[in-house]
Structure formats: C-alpha cells, structure tokens
Amino acid sequence: MPSLALPEHLAVLQSTRPHLDVIGSTPWPLPDGWWDTTRAHVQALVDDERVGRRETAWNDWPVGTPHMAIYLLVLGERLGGWSALLSGTEPTFPQKVIADHLPPVSRLGESPVYRYFPSATDWPLRLLDHAGRDPEARLDALEASVDALAVFDDVEPFAARRDALRGIFERVMDDRELRRLHAFSPYADLARLWRQDLLTDDERAVLPELGGWADTFSWSVAGFTVVHDHLASMLERSQTSDQVLASIALADGRTALPAAAAVALGRERADAVNADMADRQASFDKQVWLSSTRDWVARGLLRGEIDVCRTWLASTSQTAVSLAGLPGAPVASASPSLVDFIQDVEETYTARSSRARNPLLEDFARRVKPVRHPVPGRPMRLRDSDETEDEETDDLLPDAVEIGDPQGELARLVGLEPVKVQVRRLEAEARADQLRAEAGMPDSGRSRHLVFTGNPGTAKTTVARLLARTYAQLGLLSRGHLVEVSRMDLVGEYIGQTAPKVRKVFERASGGVLFIDEAYALMPADSHRDFGAEAVATLIKLMEDRRDEVVVVVAGYPAEMHRFLQSNPGVASRFPKTLVFDDYSDDELLTILRGMATEQGFVLADGVEDRIRALLPHPRPAGFGNGRFVRNVFEEAASIQAERVVALDAPTPQDIRTITPQDVPGDLPVAPERPRPGMYL
Incomplete structure (x- = not known):
C-alpha cells in the first residue's frame, strides 16, 4: 500500500512516545512521570482499608487481594467505552495501572490491541456489593468509588464516562434520600435503581450498558x-x-x-x-x-x-x-x-525511506528489451550476455527533443511579459546555482516545481515546454521533453491502481517536465469518494525523492488551484513559485489571429479584425478561452469561407486565400470539448 500522512492529532501513533489509544478517540500521550505518580496514587488507595480485602479466592485473585485493586482494574477496562478497544503502546493499560497487585497468571500477553467488555451491568457498584449490608461500610464504598475515579483524572479518552460516573456518585452522596437508599436497601434493589431510574438521559448516552x-x-x-x-x-x-x-x-x-x-x-x-x-x-x-x-x-x-x-x-x-x-x-x-x-x-x-530491493528487477531490466507497443504473440527478447545496452533502442523513452533556442522562442511569443520575466529569472537562478556549486557553495536545495494559473489559451503548456528545453540546455534535465497529463492519467478506478499509474507517468517524464493540467481535479470537493488523495500523496513523495530528475508543473484556473494547494499540507510547500498567466488584451488576441492566418496561408481582408474585435467579451468572463477562443473564431470563419468559396463558379486564388468580414461568425463559437494542439493553448 502507498504511505499516507497521519493527521496531526493521530501523529503520536507513529512515535515511540508512550501513549494510550482508545480506538475511536484521540490518542493520549502519557505525561512524563505519569506511571510513577499513578502507582503511588494506586498504592495509597489500596492501603486504605475502608473497602477491605477478599476473604475467598475468586478466579485468579487470591485471598487477601484488596477490593480496590480489582475495582481499579475494572475502571481501567470500562472508562474508555462500554466495550473499549485499547491499543497504542499501552494496550494492557488497565493491568499496568495495578501491576503491583495483579496475579501473574492474569497478565495478558503481547498484542497490538485488546477488546474489553463487561460481564455485568452493575460494575460501578462493585465496592458497594463487597461492603455487604453494613450501612457505614456502604457509604465508605461510595466515597472510595469516587476516590478511585481520581486515578484516571488525566486520562483524556476516559473523560466523558469518568465524569458521568463521578456525577452519579456525587449526586447520590449529596441527596439525602439517595444516600439512605444506598446505605440500607438490598443490593438487588440498588442495582435495579441504577438500571431503571437513577441515570439522566445524558448519563445513559455515555454509559449505555448500565441500562441493560x-x-x-x-x-x-x-x-x-x-x-x-x-x-x-x-x-x-x-x-x-x-x-x-x-x-x-x-x-x-x-x-x-x-x-x-x-x-x-x-x-x-x-x-x-x-x-x-x-x-x-x-x-x-x-x-x-x-x-x-x-x-x-x-x-x-x-x-x-x-x-x-x-x-x-x-x-x-x-x-x-x-x-x-x-x-x-x-x-x-x-x-x-x-x-x-x-x-x-x-x-x-508508516512512511519508509526505502523498501526491500528485489535484485530480479535490475537483472530483468538489463536483459529484457523494452517494447512500447508489443506485437500480440511476439515474446520479449532477452539480451545475450555479450550484448551491451547501447545496442538496444530504448523505445520506452520519449522521442528526442531538439533543444534549439527556447529563450528566443519565448521572447517571440505574443504578450506574457510578466511570465517572460519570471522564466528569465528562473533561468538566471539555475545558472547562479551552478556557479555557486562550482565555487564550493552548498546546494541551495531549491525546488523547481511550479504552479501555472490562468484561463485556458494563455500559452501555459507552451511555456512549460520551453522551460523544459531551457533546463535541458543548462544540463539540469537530461532530455528536456514535456509529458502532459490530466486526472484520468493519474487516478485509478480501483484500489491498488492509482500509485502505479502515477509512478508510470513519472517514469515517462524522467529527465523532463511533467505538466499536470487542471491539477485541482485530483482533489475535488468530494475527494473522499475516489483515489485522488492517493495520487497526490504518491506524487508528493516522487517529487521529493526524484527532485533532480523531474520538474512538475501543475496548472489550472486561479481559484481552483488555490484550493488544490490548500488541500494537502505537503502540496503548497512543494510548489514555491506561481506564474500567473493573465488574459490577453484585444490587440494581443488579434496579433495571435494574424499569426494563425499567416501560418495557414490565409489573408485577412479589411474589416475582418474589426468584426472579430467586436466578438471579444468585455470584461472577460471566468474561464475565457483567450488564444483558444481566437482559434475557434478563426476556424469557424475558415469553415464559413469554404462554404462561400465552393459556391463560386470560378474562384480565383485570391478568393480561396482571403477571409472577408462576411465570413466572420455573428456570435460566439462553442469551444470544442478537447483543445487542439497549437501555440496558444
């Protein structure tokens, strides 16, 4: 199973600090010196002869056992719940409280968890039962029962039931008639009183077994x-x-x-x-x-x-x-x-720094030729012992990337001036880190993972691709390619599928940039219903373990990305920088439009840009498509132009190349479900 992080209130479960875990409650770390103080408290109560000792042997308890010792054991077993599950470092907590008085034959063996439950509903009255019919001894037993509860005053998981039981005893002692009944009534009548009439609704809510x-x-x-x-x-x-x-x-x-x-x-x-x-x-x-x-x-x-x-x-x-x-x-x-x-x-x-390494993996990887698209029925070929790895073509790796001049291409992109400044600064930081390392300075440990926020069509993917090539040019990444994925590439449908999918994607991105579009989809508002949290946890661990091999860029709408960064304590700390991709201005969008038309051999007639400018919304709506919006308008215009041109009897080359104002759609086009590749997507 993948390792996740325990929430803070349960973190003690992974520590070596002594703690009592009543499963279903918050674990309780034992204060320093608690056992020494408690043993002294227990000894003082046991030495108090108000409630006497056993005159006959009972189960494993020999003659002479203090009734108080047995009662303290019962309280330790019952105050955590009517049937409590005790775990942590102290699953035998009740026995440990009276360890000095527990018969050796009664000691529980080693187990990570014990389940305790009562054999009688009148267990709080045990000391009164042992007092017999002596009124004075019964009243002493009431007081001793309250004193016994004080042993557990610091034990936070016991608080609700401890305080409810103490309240019942104190109410009995403060009420003249109840005090008389407890001193003189037959024990069977007392037990019936507790079971049927004495408890309030709130007390029954936390001590349900007392009702039967x-x-x-x-x-x-x-x-x-x-x-x-x-x-x-x-x-x-x-x-x-x-x-x-x-x-x-x-x-x-x-x-x-x-x-x-x-x-x-x-x-x-x-x-x-x-x-x-x-x-x-x-x-x-x-x-x-x-x-x-x-x-x-x-x-x-x-x-x-x-x-x-x-x-x-x-x-x-x-x-x-x-x-x-x-x-x-x-x-x-x-x-x-x-x-x-x-x-x-x-x-x-439980996080592990590493797991046991199976040497078969290395041997298999050395001898098996990887095949990206295996042919059905064709087996994988094992290398001969004298073959070298260089003789094999690693089809699993992405196609080679031509590094070229990524900074020059960045400079030629339309708009994005704040983003360009940030990318140039990232490059400068990377170069400076290399110079500092050469000068003998320690590694800064700088994280290069990034957040890109902005509406669609603002060139986020394009900039990520250029950044991958920039880092490869500097030698920080070995390949400089970009692997673009979304939720469907990372999250499995069933248990055990998600972590392998994330690791597989990470392998593909090794030496380049992993671009996760709409990353917030990994942690939707109802993320408890799927495996998105597992994907994020696996991703965080891989980002830390392989930080020098892969740069991760998460991208999406600003508000949703903010929620994603807050969804897991480890997410925000792994992405120290955010690049904000603002919407393009009208002039920038028209410049992008001209570039698209020129690239495809079209000419824009006079009036076309004015018609398209009129389609641009003001103010920009949430989720506005920017370059994608302009591409949709252009493609719709080209479609209308095609219909017009083929209707002409003898269209000239000029007619075929020219988009006129009448070809521009009259209203906003519908965006396609999946974006098509292009510079401004």
Missing part, C-alpha cells in the same frame, strides 16, 4: 449504522449496514437474530436481516467475508479517512460483541478483525 444488555445493543447498533452508512457512501462495493449485521451474526454461528436484537432493530429491519441470513447461510464463508471487509476498510484508509475507519471499527466491534451475547452479557465475536486493522494502519500510514 438490550439497551446496550440498541445504542451500539444505532452508532454503527450511522458510521457504516457514511463510510459506505465513500467506497465502492459496499455492503449495507443490514447486510453487515447479517454477516456478523453468521460469522458468530447464528442462524437468526435473537429476539432482543429484533426488538431493538424494529420488526421491518429485523425481518430484512433475518431474510438475508437465510439466503446466505448455506454459502457464507466467514474467512472470505472477514477478508473482504478488511479490504473494504483498507480502501477507506487509502482515501485518508482514518478517523472514520477508526470509529467504524469501534462501533462495529461494540455491535458485534453485544449481538453475540444477546440476550445476555456480551461475548467475544469474530468480527471485525482488530489486529488486521492495526497492521493495515501501520502499513498505509
């Missing part, structure tokens, strides 16, 4: 549906959210949705999911589906939609474990593949 497992699934599937539908709108070959639900259930061995899920989804949606499951059950292959889903999410990563993909992973995981356990507590699910996602993020967003 059906509520948890309803909350999870609602979030999943919104996120999945959004991501599916960007990517091709997407399953609907209902199809994914059916696939998740099938992957976990279900043949139909449980009744609790059907209630949460509503009858119509549940029936649709069940019908889909029935249709696909016989042919469903879990591994094939997981693999195709991984590829689908990877396409989202390639489009730069890492935040959406992270949220999709979190919401899909929550939905999957909830659905797998209904009507009871959540259980592990096969969906989605968590480790694969972490690997795909690393592969997609």
